[in-house]
Amino acid sequence: MKAAVLVFPGSNCDRDLAVAFRNAGAEVAMVWHKDNALPADVDVVGIPGGFSFGDYLRCGAIAARSPITRAVIEHTHRGGYALGICNGFQVLTETGILPGALMRNAGLKFICKPVDLTVETADSAFTACYARGQGITIPIAHHDGNYVADADLVARLRDEDRIAFTYRDNPNGSTDGIAGILSENRRVLGLMPHPERAAEPAHGGTDGAALFRSLVGALALA
Amino acid sequence: MKARVHVMLKDGVLDPQGQAVAHALGTLGFQGVGEVRQGKVIDLDLAETDRAAAEAQVREMCEKLLANTVIERFDIEIG
Numbered sequence: 001m002k003a004a005v006l007v008f009p010g011s012n013c014d015r016d017l018a019v020a021f022r023n024a025g026a027e028v029a030m031v032w033h034k035d036n037a038l039p040a041d042v043d044v045v046g047i048p049g050g051f052s053f054g055d056y057l058r059c060g061a062i063a064a065r066s067p068i069t070r071a072v073i074e075h076t077h078r079g080g081y082a083l084g085i086c087n088g089f090q091v092l093t094e095t096g097i098l099p100g101a102l103m104r105n106a107g108l109k110f111i112c113k114p115v116d117l118t119v120e121t122a123d124s125a126f127t128a129c130y131a132r133g134q135g136i137t138i139p140i141a142h143h144d145g146n147y148v149a150d151a152d153l154v155a156r157l158r159d160e161d162r163i164a165f166t167y168r169d170n171p172n173g174s175t176d177g178i179a180g181i182l183s184e185n186r187r188v189l190g191l192m193p194h195p196e197r198a199a200e201p202a203h204g205g206t207d208g209a210a211l212f213r214s215l216v217g218a219l220a221l222a
Numbered sequence: 223m224k225a226r227v228h229v230m231l232k233d234g235v236l237d238p239q240g241q242a243v244a245h246a247l248g249t250l251g252f253q254g255v256g257e258v259r260q261g262k263v264i265d266l267d268l269a270e271t272d273r274a275a276a277e278a279q280v281r282e283m284c285e286k287l288l289a290n291t292v293i294e295r296f297d298i299e300i301g
Contacts, residue, residue, distance in 0.1 A: 101292040
């Protein structure tokens with residue numbers, strides 16, 4: 001299984017994400033934002049957390065229009081997998097690959113702490129190693145994680161079982177406590193919490209490791 | 223030709239920054255401030271000299287980058 005991790009100026013979780021993919025058994029290539037193409041045979045693209053382009057204009061807005069991101073959009077249109085974490089989730093909503101938008105936290109503060117999440121669906125390559133309804137603890141670290149979706153969109157996400165994770169104690173004002181969502185074909189996941197920061201015992205928790213295990217396992221079989 | 227773009231959150235989208243500004247104005251003793259909404263102003267210097275063409279160009283810029291039309295609306299001033 002081959003993963004590509006994008007690197008933008010201001011990405012700061014790119015190497016952590018690469019380590020999490022590698023520990024789960026993936027082969028990882030780092031890809032610079034000015035590249036026009038992904039490496040051949042990439043199964044999943046990881047869009048890391050951080051502050052791409054200094055969060056100028058809007059979080060993820062400039063990264064979403066980078067040359068490599070055009071290649072990621074084509075990859076997802078071909079049915080390729082993508083995982084966007086934190087700033088990566090913001091990039092995915094800015095491209096329109098995932099619906100909705102991420103706004104300033106309702107409390108206006110940058111929040112950096114472990115939070116309790118509920119796994120809302122186990123029906124995806126990202127969440128197969130979890131059980132529906134399972135409680136997990138994963139850190140968040142963001143200023144703009146307030147997921148905004150109108151009532152129609154939330155109803156659609158619910159009907160299609162595309163809400164992957166919710167906060168148990170909504171920290172940022174997100175609509176319906178949504179922490180992560182799946183694309184229509186369930187092959188793109190965007191989430192604000194950082195599973196790569198809870199992937200080995202030294203992190204203080206390992207609840208995020210199952211996400212990488214799920215993904216590598218699912219794609220190794222594909 | 224110069225263009226100015228105003229980007230504002232759509233009506234109905236909660237603006238926590240605007241609320242914080244309203245709160246701070248109250249703290250400073252300014253009475254009677256209702257809702258406060260905060261946005262962005264973007265000035266552009268364009269090579270285009272035709273007004274209609276400039277407006278069309280800036281509209282496309284807004285739709286593709288300057289505004290996130292999921293949550294924001296924009297107004298364009300030309301000249």
